[in-house]
Amino acid sequence: MMQLSADMLALADEYGINPSTFPLLQVEGGALTSIGAYLNEKGLSKAVLIMDAQTRAAAGDKLAALLERENIHVQTIELLANHHGQVNADEASLVQVLVETPGDIDVLLAVGAGTIHDITRFCSQKLSIPFVAVPTAASVDGFTSKGAPLILRGVKQTIQTAAPIAVFADLDVLCAAPRPLTAAGFGDILGKFTSLLDWEISARVGGEPYNALAAKMTRHSLDTCVDHVEEIAKADEAGIRILMEALIESGLVMQVLDFSRPASGAEHHLSHYWEMHLLETDKRQLLHGAKVGVACSIITELYKDWIEQFDPSEAKGAYAPGLQEHWEEISLMIAALPTPEALQYYLYQVGAPASAEEIGIGSGLVQNSLNEAYHLRDRCTGLLLINQFKNKQISYPLQDRISSQ
Ligand SMILES: [Zn+2]
Structure with a gap:
């Protein structure tokens, strides 16, 4: 038991x-x-x-x-x-x-x-x-x-x-x-890097409900899986027990809070956006965790670019004061995220797809999702703030955006 x-x-x-x-x-x-x-x-x-x-x-x-x-x-x-x-x-x-x-x-x-x-x-x-x-x-x-x-x-x-x-x-x-299913479970857990960060942002800038204990527990589920990625990749009893218990714990936290904020941020919004596009165009659906894992690495890359390039003193509008007040802390939290490459390597280790291309999601769709997916949920995330304060469309791949500036 x-x-x-x-x-x-x-x-x-x-x-x-x-x-x-x-x-x-x-x-x-x-x-x-x-x-x-x-x-x-x-x-x-x-x-x-x-x-x-x-x-x-x-x-x-x-x-x-x-x-x-x-x-x-x-x-x-x-x-x-x-x-x-x-x-x-x-x-x-x-x-x-x-x-x-x-x-x-x-x-x-x-x-x-x-x-x-x-x-x-x-x-x-x-x-x-x-x-x-x-x-x-x-x-x-x-x-x-x-x-x-x-x-x-x-x-x-x-x-x-x-x-x-x-x-x-x-x-x-x-x-x-089947291995892709286990890999998707790991991807759903990996998404907590950005969902937890977005929850911090939503609390500080959006004034949304937050619970430190729930965040700590979700973080624990994430850390345990990352620490044991090799066992999870082997799919032996020890590794699968760690993954399954982490998935159950994360689900129970959402059940107690009666909302999904700790485990669902901008990476899930991207995933939902892609899923809706696949429905509209009558395509095969992708595994939830496969999309979330890939989206987590894309959102991380976007956020790391954001703290390099954004000057919060130029921000205007409802979210500007909160963002300016907490910018230093938010920047540090984003800087402390693993690199997108490290996230992709975790996915690779468990046999999960690591890029949008690998799951058949084209750059155009990723780009649209980066500019529009924040509308899907009434929730303050880093993605929502980036969209609030952007002065032109976010383009994808992101590297092109940087080199073109
Ligand atoms: Zn999920």
């Missing part, structure tokens, strides 16, 4: 949350075998397993057999892929689950990665049936959070829904997951 840290208990206390409302967390080899006993203990004897063809093969069929042995009545829903061969958290998937879930079900089990959890999370809340998370890859930090990013009428929007009652993360399953 994964124990909640003293910091997590203190954070919950600060927000008046009873820790007994947290999901039960098990991150162990063979965790699938514990689910039946847990469901029986809770009196949840009729279960629906929600999965796709890949996660059925990775864990779903095995889990169904294990549960039946424990006298759990099991039904399965295999989500159908779209014409790109992908399952999205969109109307088609949501309706499939709502239609195929019988009326007398006690519990839903999400057997898959982030998207299957988002679909299940939403349906769990709408059907008033609790759900159990059974991640099949350490690929995102959203397993324990309440926010479900859904694609509705082709537009992505995050809806606050339900958190799982338990998470059973079987390390045998996670270690066998």
Whole structure:
């Protein structure tokens, strides 16, 4: 059983949350075998397993057999892929689950990665049936959070829904997951370099809510993964446990705060912008963490350029006084970020794509996102400030911008 840290208990206390409302967390080899006993203990004897063809093969069929042995009545829903061969958290998937879930079900089990959890999370809340998370890859930090990013009428929007009652993360399953999924989980964690920085900026310049303990805990998740990048790259039990526990902790912090600021800054805004473009042009979707990792290195490069070139005394408008007051501190925090090359090397080490080009995102789209993505969230970030105070369009690649000046 994964124990909640003293910091997590203190954070919950600060927000008046009873820790007994947290999901039960098990991150162990063979965790699938514990689910039946847990469901029986809770009196949840009729279960629906929600999965796709890949996660059925990775864990779903095995889990169904294990549960039946424990006298759990099991039904399965295999989500159908779209014409790109992908399952999205969109109307088609949501309706499939709502239609195929019988009326007398006690519990839903999400057997898959982030998207299957988002679909299940939403349906769990709408059907008033609790759900159990059974991640099949350490690929995102959203397993324990309440926010479900859904694609509705082709537009992505995050809806606050339900958190799982338990998470059973079987390390045998996670270690066998396709490498790009694990690499994406690491990318989602790496994004915290810039999301944490943006949270500091939003608090100082935007006057937005901030919590030092939550920032420290998210920083701890990040540092632990960076310190153990080689083990994570090996995808052995030790490395995957470190990554999965960091992803769960980060998700729990968001669940307690009931907002995503510590783990979602300008790098996530870029990622969302690219994702919307792929939806609009009916392209295959990319893994969330793959986009976030790449975007983190691009945002870091932009921010480091910013502190080299920007003179805050020339700033005007609502954010100018706050920026001028805190500029020295903000500059130091940006200078203390790893170099973009160091971030790219971490990504390379775990086998993640390290550049926009590698994930098929063209320079034109990156450039548009740098100039427009800050509109996507009502949140003060470094990216928003750069756009507020720019006197011409940000061009990409960034090196060209510097050399042309
Ligand atoms: Zn993320």
